[in-house]
Amino acid sequence: MTESNPPLPRAKFQCRGVNVHYATTHAIKDNDIDIYDKSVTSFIGPSGCGKSTFLRCLNRMNDTIEICRVTGDIRLDDVDIYGSDIDPVQLRARVGMVFQKPNPFPKSIFDNVAYGPRIHGLAENRADLDAMVESSLRSAGLWDEVKDRLSSSGTGLSGGQQQRLCIARAIATQPEVLLMDEPCSALDPIATEIVEELISSLGETYCVVIVTHSMQQANRISERTAFFHLGELVEYETTHNIFNTPKDDRTIGYVSGRFG
Amino acid sequence: MTEISMTPAPSIHTGEAAKARLKKRHNAEKRLRAYGIIAISLAALALMALLYNIFARAVNVRTEHYITIAADIAEDENDFLKVVKSAAKEAFPFASGRTQRRQVYGLFSDGAADDMRNAAGAGTLETGESVERRFLLSDDVDLYLRGTFGAPEERDAQGSLTVTEDGKKILLESTAADFNAAVGVVKAGLAAQAERLREEAGRQTAGVDALTTRLPSLEGPELEDTKAQIEGFQAKRAQLLAQADALDATVTAQDSGRMKLTNRMPSFFVRANGGILKLTEVSNTTALAKPLVPSDGTQTGAWSLFSLDRPETGRPVKDFQVALIENLRAKDRIEAVTNWRFFTSSDSTQPEIAGIYGALIGSMWTMLVTFSLAFPIGVMAAIYLEEFAPRNRWTDFIEVNINNLAAVPSIVFGLLGLAVFLHFFGVPRSSPLAGGLVLALMTLPTIIIASRASIRAVPPSIRSAALGLGASKVQTTFHHVLPLAMPGILTGTIIGMAQALGETAPLLMIGMVAFITAVPEGVTDSATVLPVQVFNWANASERAFDMRTAAAIAVLLGFLVVMNMLAIILRKRFERRW
Numbered sequence A: 001m002t003e004s005n006p007p008l009p010r011a012k013f014q015c016r017g018v019n020v021h022y023a024t025t026h027a028i029k030d031n032d033i034d035i036y037d038k039s040v041t042s043f044i045g046p047s048g049c050g051k052s053t054f055l056r057c058l059n060r061m062n063d064t065i066e067i068c069r070v071t072g073d074i075r076l077d078d079v080d081i082y083g084s085d086i087d088p089v090q091l092r093a094r095v096g097m098v099f100q101k102p103n104p105f106p107k108s109i110f111d112n113v114a115y116g117p118r119i120h121g122l123a124e125n126r127a128d129l130d131a132m133v134e135s136s137l138r139s140a141g142l143w144d145e146v147k148d149r150l151s152s153s154g155t156g157l158s159g160g161q162q163q164r165l166c167i168a169r170a171i172a173t174q175p176e177v178l179l180m181d182e183p184c185s186a187l188d189p190i191a192t193e194i195v196e197e198l199i200s201s202l203g204e205t206y207c208v209v210i211v212t213h214s215m216q217q218a219n220r221i222s223e224r225t226a227f228f229h230l231g232e233l234v235e236y237e238t239t240h241n242i243f244n245t246p247k248d249d250r251t252i253g254y255v256s257g258r259f260g
Numbered sequence B: 001m002t003e004i005s006m007t008p009a010p011s012i013h014t015g016e017a018a019k020a021r022l023k024k025r026h027n028a029e030k031r032l033r034a035y036g037i038i039a040i041s042l043a044a045l046a047l048m049a050l051l052y053n054i055f056a057r058a059v060n061v062r063t064e065h066y067i068t069i070a071a072d073i074a075e076d077e078n079d080f081l082k083v084v085k086s087a088a089k090e091a092f093p094f095a096s097g098r099t100q101r102r103q104v105y106g107l108f109s110d111g112a113a114d115d116m117r118n119a120a121g122a123g124t125l126e127t128g129e130s131v132e133r134r135f136l137l138s139d140d141v142d143l144y145l146r147g148t149f150g151a152p153e154e155r156d157a158q159g160s161l162t163v164t165e166d167g168k169k170i171l172l173e174s175t176a177a178d179f180n181a182a183v184g185v186v187k188a189g190l191a192a193q194a195e196r197l198r199e200e201a202g203r204q205t206a207g208v209d210a211l212t213t214r215l216p217s218l219e220g221p222e223l224e225d226t227k228a229q230i231e232g233f234q235a236k237r238a239q240l241l242a243q244a245d246a247l248d249a250t251v252t253a254q255d256s257g258r259m260k261l262t263n264r265m266p267s268f269f270v271r272a273n274g275g276i277l278k279l280t281e282v283s284n285t286t287a288l289a290k291p292l293v294p295s296d297g298t299q300t301g302a303w304s305l306f307s308l309d310r311p312e313t314g315r316p317v318k319d320f321q322v323a324l325i326e327n328l329r330a331k332d333r334i335e336a337v338t339n340w341r342f343f344t345s346s347d348s349t350q351p352e353i354a355g356i357y358g359a360l361i362g363s364m365w366t367m368l369v370t371f372s373l374a375f376p377i378g379v380m381a382a383i384y385l386e387e388f389a390p391r392n393r394w395t396d397f398i399e400v401n402i403n404n405l406a407a408v409p410s411i412v413f414g415l416l417g418l419a420v421f422l423h424f425f426g427v428p429r430s431s432p433l434a435g436g437l438v439l440a441l442m443t444l445p446t447i448i449i450a451s452r453a454s455i456r457a458v459p460p461s462i463r464s465a466a467l468g469l470g471a472s473k474v475q476t477t478f479h480h481v482l483p484l485a486m487p488g489i490l491t492g493t494i495i496g497m498a499q500a501l502g503e504t505a506p507l508l509m510i511g512m513v514a515f516i517t518a519v520p521e522g523v524t525d526s527a528t529v530l531p532v533q534v535f536n537w538a539n540a541s542e543r544a545f546d547m548r549t550a551a552a553i554a555v556l557l558g559f560l561v562v563m564n565m566l567a568i569i570l571r572k573r574f575e576r577r578w
């Protein structure tokens, strides 16, 4: 990471006054944040501070949780994604998501990756689809490992491979934003390194938002870092600044390892 | 706390007490294993006993018995019952009197005429004068030939026989004591009768004793009455004892002359000169006999005896019929043939021509209706409740009711079917449609509950994955959740269908218990189903339905196995797709 602030790209997400309630729990408290395109943004913070909850606001996955209520204004490319004319299903095609636990479909590797293009009608024909699957698997750095067994089950891969398969699957839908909720927490160090490299390179073309509980990871792969605490966005700065010149006491405590 | 931590650590898990604990645990585990093995063995034993009981009886159905005699069949014959009758008359011209003639006709089954009618319809009937043809024997004869009433016991004759006519009877004289066995039977019969008389006398004694104890408390006319009663009892007792003594005297006498063989005693037959006679009075070396099958004129001098232990009054096949059958059996005119009829014909009042085919087809139609209603409705309901319905008081209410429905006795569904489907919607009575509707209602809760459970068991991460890719709720459900839940859904369905297949009570309510001999050609035809057929046959009075009941149960089990296999194949196919 460079010492000076990188030039600000366009803000992909503009969030203002976001509040999230789970029944009686106030999980996100009045947060404002801008998330920039073609960069990696990390959310860090102690467990239960609302990182995942906030991430799920960005593709409206919170809609699937019955007791969850989201208020405030979240704009994707200046359009309110909670507006009445927005179809959440359509939105999720634009804002892809990778989960904490690798969750490939119990289908073939090919079918896993091809699923998104199929339901969204992205491929004109079989050759098209083959090409899409190949390029997605290449982007996820998995192609060389699985090209000979595309028809074997996706659940038969190792944990790291499964997570990269999930990333390939998300990429294949050709989203604009990629949300990742602790994508490496279930992986061993070697697999983590591979995935981290992958995330860094994805940051060059996508708007990537990643939740992580590893400060080193945030430091290694992201341009910007947001620190959450008890549902509040305490500090949002370039990663370099967060780790080297944190302003808030809570941030200082967290990054120096005194709590969390 | 301090004391515990101060005890040296190794002894806690290695000391004497620890060893004792370990031993105790091992023993407990061994005991548990033993209980498990005992439980499984008991269950297996019960199952084996059940299956043995069913199949041992069911295998009897594999053959049926035919008799071959000559018949005159005209080219354009249509009264085949008459053909059978005249063929019978021809074959047994010596049958005299109404009783014997009726017994001759009783050898034949109505199926004999049916067979000819069917053959004529198919154009394969051989016509002409004196055509040798196989005729189906009646159920009682069939049972007799299987030895249900006891097998005839052959006795070789020692002496040589002299036959003389003695008015209507025939006198048999042997040079050896060949009729000893029969005499023994008669004597045993007489001894038993004497024993019964003595018992009766004993009861008179008891009566006398009871009245005597009451005498002192009585007076006037009552006393006189009782005294008279006592005298009556005593006289009766004396008479009974005298009779018993007389009988005993006959039994013990060396030569008591000829004694009567009644039809309450075992029957004895003599084969001589190609005919068969039945012994009516016997002494050791002589007997009076009644000719049943006349001599065919051969005079070989060879003769033999055979007997049937069960008295004539105790069996539906009478002595005359036994003689006819044994005569023809000796001439190889009676044969056992593989019984396809059981699988190709429908119910009948006559067991020998009753078959399972109609009920089997009825069950298939009914199951088809049940499946095509209960499966889609059940699965759709489960999907809606699990994946789409909001959690509120309404859905809770529905859920509780579905669970309750699963516990409703099946006959209640029958009542409902009767009131709603038959009376209100006018669905035809006894039809597979009505049965299928009722059984679908009964099966629905089972399918819904099983489907919901297996839908719920699909990991939520799969749903998130699909939703996260921009799949809609419906796409997620049908592309991912349902296929993953399918094996469990199929298991639930097969349990429900198996229940429905064996269900009798609700079908009785909607008239499927009716006696139906036609094979249903659609879901609105009158039909019966396998379990109801089993129920009907088990209630039938004819002995020959016994083995058919067992065979019908075997067919029902077979149907179940086939249905299960189908489900397993389907399930394998679903599992293989991953």
Ligand SMILES: Nc1ncnc2c1ncn2[C@@H]1O[C@H](COP(=O)(O)OP(=O)(O)O)[C@@H](O)[C@H]1O
Binding pocket: A022, A025, A027, A045, A046, A047, A048, A049, A050, A051, A052, A053, A054, A065, A067
């Ligand atoms: N599905 C849910 N239902 C109820 N409460 C939830 C749910 N998910 C999260 N929460 C609550 O919201 C708060 C934030 O949770 P989360 O966003 O998962 O935190 P993080 O990802 O930072 O560890 C926690 O207090 C948690 O208990």
Ligand SMILES: [Mg+2]
Binding pocket: A051, A052, A053, A181
């Ligand atoms: Mg989280």
